[in-house]
Amino acid sequence: MxxxxxxxxxxxxxxxxxxxxxxxxxxxxxxxxxxxxxxxxxxxxxxxxxxxxxxxxxxxxKAGRRVLSACAMLLGAVAGAAAVLHGHPTLPLLLAVAILAAASAAATALARTDAPWTRPLTEK
Structure with a gap:
């Protein structure tokens, strides 16, 4: 060999x-x-x-949600690698900050609702 x-x-x-x-x-x-x-x-x-x-x-x-999560992580890794290889080295950091800001804004907006899932669990 x-x-x-x-x-x-x-x-x-x-x-x-x-x-x-x-x-x-x-x-x-x-x-x-x-x-x-x-x-x-x-x-x-x-x-x-x-x-x-x-x-x-x-x-x-829970397989569908987990597969979707793994695919999202793969997509993020591919996008970050492409940004480093074909763009400026700081581009992945800027993308991460933009995604974090969008996710924070969405979480803040969703947390303002009075839906049952936003309330803490109570002891029975």
Missing amino acids: PVMLREAWARFTLIVLLALGLGVQNSAARALAVPDLTTTVLTLTITGIAADSHLTGGAGN
Whole structure:
């Protein structure tokens, strides 16, 4: 086997092993259900898709939202990479600030309503 191919296989093997390790870590964090136990957002979302799927005996009721979240993160990563590669290096920062401002304005407007989801939960 040529040296370049051997190095490529070693890299891919390492990537797979690290991905499996992160998946196991996130599955353990989900199983422990410790509040505020921080894990990476994207891998936890993908782990949730797999852990709650019908194939693993889960309800599968949140898969659509989780897939949409993962796709939104992918789209954001692609947009940020394109902005860095084809624009000015500060363009991703400006885009992030604009998106944050829009999300903050939307959250503020939505929080002013009197919808049931805006009220705190009460003890029964």
